[in-house]
Every structure is written in structure tokens, then in C-alpha cells.
Amino acid sequence: MRSIRFQFLILVLAAAVVGGFFITRGPLPRMSLGGAVRYCQVEHVRRSIAWGVPVNRPVSDVDTDISLHGPLHDSLSIAAMTGHEHVVLMLLEAGADVNAGAECGSTPLVEALCQGHTDIAAMLMDRGAVLQTCGEYGLTPLHEVVESLCWPQDAGWTLAFWLPHVEESVAFLIARGADVNVGDDEGNTPLHYAAGTSGYMQLSGTTPDRVYRVTEFHRRRMLLLLLLAGADVSVCNGEGKTPLDVAEAAGFRELVTIMREDESRWQDRLHGISDSDYVKHLYSQDWWMQELNELEDLHRRGGNLNAADPSGWSHLHQAARSGNLSAVKFLIEHGADVNVSSPYGFPIYQAAKTPCEDVVRYMIEAGADLRPGCDGRSPHDMAIERGQFWVARLIRQYEKDRFGK
Known part of the structure; x- marks a missing residue:
């Protein structure tokens, strides 16, 4: 009889332990960690972490082709790119690699900045994200953000999809000490990218005239931010071309004028291109x-x-x-x-x-x-x-x- 009671007690204790295990962790997550992060399913993210799902495990079971750099392979980059600050924090606290993807350039920091999520970028840098990491083709985060102004239009996109927060991210990186004169593998500085069109744009068949019409407000301000931070207009890339040469080749005459004029005028110019100008442009009949x-x-x-x-x-x-x-x-x-x-x-x-x-x-x-x-x-x-x-x-x-x- 004692043996039966003892066994019963053991079963009760085991049930209590198992019950407590489930209570503290919640039910098993019904979707993968990558999927939960992709679609901002916060409770599923919490459950996955509680159940010990590795937060740095490569993501391969959901549609992760959401970045302009190509497929993202880690949950933190997906969360940073889509702007889910609370999910980013959960992943960081669970041990997510803040510099994941550095070998190909699509780090969580780059993904956050290219979408204008400077609050998330600040959080990542405070947790150790490296500012000067050179990814694929020697591009730093500043290169990547500036180049985002000239990404291709694979599905008939207008360039306005990537405009709103580009200059904000550029200003953020400059304030955080980004090197404005560092070159990529071909010697192009961020100013080269700001002054002209990228190879991506040429491949997509978009004309420089159309590029400039849509991007003019942001491009001018971004150029001025770089110049005021010490960007050198005389630096030559691997082909021997300066940012001035690039702007002239693209037909961006106003940018050429800005780079040639006395630097004492740059601050006045920057203040003269106000947010209200862009709002008027955005809501103008011509734009519509x-x-x-x-x-x-x-x-x-x-x-x-x-x-x-x-x-x-x-x-x-x-x-x-x-x-x-x-x-x-x-x-x-x-x-x-x-x-x-x-x-x-x-x-x-x-x-x-x-x-x-x-x-x-x-x-x-x-x-x-x-x-x-x-x-x-x-x-x-x-x-x-x-x-x-x-x-x-x-x-x-x-x-x-x-x-x-």
C-alpha cells in the first residue's frame, strides 16, 4: 500500500513539475521563430525564446526575401528591417548576434538604417553593432544607406518607396562618427553614390533625369550633409573619377554647382531646403x-x-x-x-x-x-x-x- 502511495506521490510531483514547466513557458509556439519575427507575432516570439529556440539559427523556412540586399538569414535582421523595436529588444536580450550577416553586408544595423529606423539602429549600436564593418564589395553602412536612394525598380516601383528616411539615417551615421571618405572596393566614397546613379539603376533602365526629378529634395540634403561632415569632392575612385565627375556624367547640374561653390554656402543651402518644401512637392498636383x-x-x-x-x-x-x-x-x-x-x-x-x-x-x-x-x-x-x-x-x-x- 505504501508503495502505491509513494508512486502516486511521485506522479503528482512529476505532474506539478511538468505543469509548472508549461505554465512558465506557455504553450508550444505554433510557428517558427523566423515566421513570428517576420509577421510581428510577439507572443510567438516570446514562446520560441522561452522554449529555447536558438535565436541565431539561420532562418530558412519563411519568406525572408524582404531586404533590398537579398534574403535575410537571421531573425534579428528581419526584426530590424521591419521596424519591430520590441521584437528586436527581445532577440537581443536572448543573445542574438548584433553583427550577424557582416560578411555580406546585410547586418541588422544596415537593415534598420536603410528603412530609417534610427531608434533601432541606436539600440543596436549601444549593444555593439560595428559602424565601419565592410560587407560585400567593401560597403560600409553609410555606403549602403546612401546607395539606397538609387536602388532598382524591379516591379515598376517609383523611387519614392525608399526616400523618406534616407537623409535621417545619413545624419544619424555622421553623428555617430561614420567615416564619410572611406572608399568601397572600387574606391567610391559615399559622396560618389550621392552624386550620381548606381550600377543598379543603370541595370534597371531608369533614366538619370527621372531619378533626379523624384529624389531631388533628399539627394541635395544628403549631399550637403556629407559635404558639411567633411566629404572630399576631389577623391578619385578606381576609374579616376571624382564625385564631381560622377554628377556631371549623370547630368545632375545642381549637384555639380553645389560641390563647386564655396563651402561657406553649404549650411545656408541646407537650411534653405526645408521639410515644408518636400511636403509641398509630395502633395503637389505634378507629383500626383x-x-x-x-x-x-x-x-x-x-x-x-x-x-x-x-x-x-x-x-x-x-x-x-x-x-x-x-x-x-x-x-x-x-x-x-x-x-x-x-x-x-x-x-x-x-x-x-x-x-x-x-x-x-x-x-x-x-x-x-x-x-x-x-x-x-x-x-x-x-x-x-x-x-x-x-x-x-x-x-x-x-x-x-x-x-x-
Whole structure:
């Protein structure tokens, strides 16, 4: 009898231990760590870490081809690139390699900066991310960020997809001590990249004139940031060409003028190119018409209007962000999904950040999802954060009509 009681006690204790094990770790994760990070499934990331899934194990079982550098192979780079700060912190605390992928250049730091996530970049550098690491072709993070202005348009993309945060990341790197005169394997400094077009752009068939029309505000400011930080206009690359030569060859006459003038004027020029200039440009009728014409041309050529760039940013995300009602209508009327999913949330999230009530109204009436995203913020929250109170009021009214709250 004692033996039976003893065995029963052992079973109870074992059950308690096993139960405690599951309680402290939670249920087994239902998706891989890479997949959970890719789609910002925070609870699944937490469970994976709790169950001891190696955070530095190569990711190969999800669609990781979300970087403009090619497939990402580690969870931290994916989290940094998609901007999930809380996931980045969880991975770092679990021992993720902050310099993973250095051999090919696509480190978590580079991925964060090329999307403008300077808060994540600061977190990574505070944890030991190396600023001057040279990856593939001898490119430093500063090279990579500057070159992002001239990435190809594989699916008919306008260059605006990669513009908004480039100069912010350049300023961040300069403030952190990046060498503005370091050359890549071919001797090109960041100023060479800022002054002209890259080989990528030539391969994609994009004309320098079109490149400059779309990138002019950011390109000028980025060039001036580099010059004011001490970038040398006389440095020759492996072909014996200076940044001046590169700008002249690309036909960027204004950049040539800037580099040739007295450096005492650079600070005034930088202050003279204000954010309001870019906002006016972004919301101008000429810009909207250009964007619409490009979409119409893409549609005529049989292009996919639902296509997303490597980071998950779709044509509708861009049209919503620029407040282009004509482009938004064209896309939705021709089959674009108003709720196309991406790490950046639904397109309505981008529209909510603008003052364009007509765009927000049209998208909501077309079925835009108003629920909070994986970070807990709703379109209404985003409108409030950006000071778009009339837009927030409009969204709130639709929420009341739709959800009765």
C-alpha cells in the first residue's frame, strides 16, 4: 500500500513539475521563430525564446526575401528591417548576434538604417553593432544607406518607396562618427553614390533625369550633409573619377554647382531646403499626376498592382502615404487589395498620417480595416500621433458607425 502511495506521490510531483514547466513557458509556439519575427507575432516570439529556440539559427523556412540586399538569414535582421523595436529588444536580450550577416553586408544595423529606423539602429549600436564593418564589395553602412536612394525598380516601383528616411539615417551615421571618405572596393566614397546613379539603376533602365526629378529634395540634403561632415569632392575612385565627375556624367547640374561653390554656402543651402518644401512637392498636383501616370503605365504593361517591394510596401501604401486620391482610386478600382497586409500595417495606416481626409474617407468606404495593428495602434491612433485631428475625428465617426463604439 505504501508503495502505491509513494508512486502516486511521485506522479503528482512529476505532474506539478511538468505543469509548472508549461505554465512558465506557455504553450508550444505554433510557428517558427523566423515566421513570428517576420509577421510581428510577439507572443510567438516570446514562446520560441522561452522554449529555447536558438535565436541565431539561420532562418530558412519563411519568406525572408524582404531586404533590398537579398534574403535575410537571421531573425534579428528581419526584426530590424521591419521596424519591430520590441521584437528586436527581445532577440537581443536572448543573445542574438548584433553583427550577424557582416560578411555580406546585410547586418541588422544596415537593415534598420536603410528603412530609417534610427531608434533601432541606436539600440543596436549601444549593444555593439560595428559602424565601419565592410560587407560585400567593401560597403560600409553609410555606403549602403546612401546607395539606397538609387536602388532598382524591379516591379515598376517609383523611387519614392525608399526616400523618406534616407537623409535621417545619413545624419544619424555622421553623428555617430561614420567615416564619410572611406572608399568601397572600387574606391567610391559615399559622396560618389550621392552624386550620381548606381550600377543598379543603370541595370534597371531608369533614366538619370527621372531619378533626379523624384529624389531631388533628399539627394541635395544628403549631399550637403556629407559635404558639411567633411566629404572630399576631389577623391578619385578606381576609374579616376571624382564625385564631381560622377554628377556631371549623370547630368545632375545642381549637384555639380553645389560641390563647386564655396563651402561657406553649404549650411545656408541646407537650411534653405526645408521639410515644408518636400511636403509641398509630395502633395503637389505634378507629383500626383506623375505617380498616377506611372501606375497606369504599369497596368498597361500587365504589371501587378498588388505587388509589394522587398519590405512589404505596396503601391497602395505609397499612394495612401502621398495623399494621392486619384492613384488610390485607380489602384482599388483595378483590383488592388485595400487591406493588403505588410509589416507596415494596412495602407489605411499610411493615409491616416496625412491631412488628406478624402483619401481616408474613400479607403474606409472601400472596406479599409480600422482595427489596431500588431503594435496595438489603430489608424485613429496614428492620426492623433501625427496631429491630424480632423482625420482622427473622421475615422472615429466611421468606427462608431461600423463597430457601434
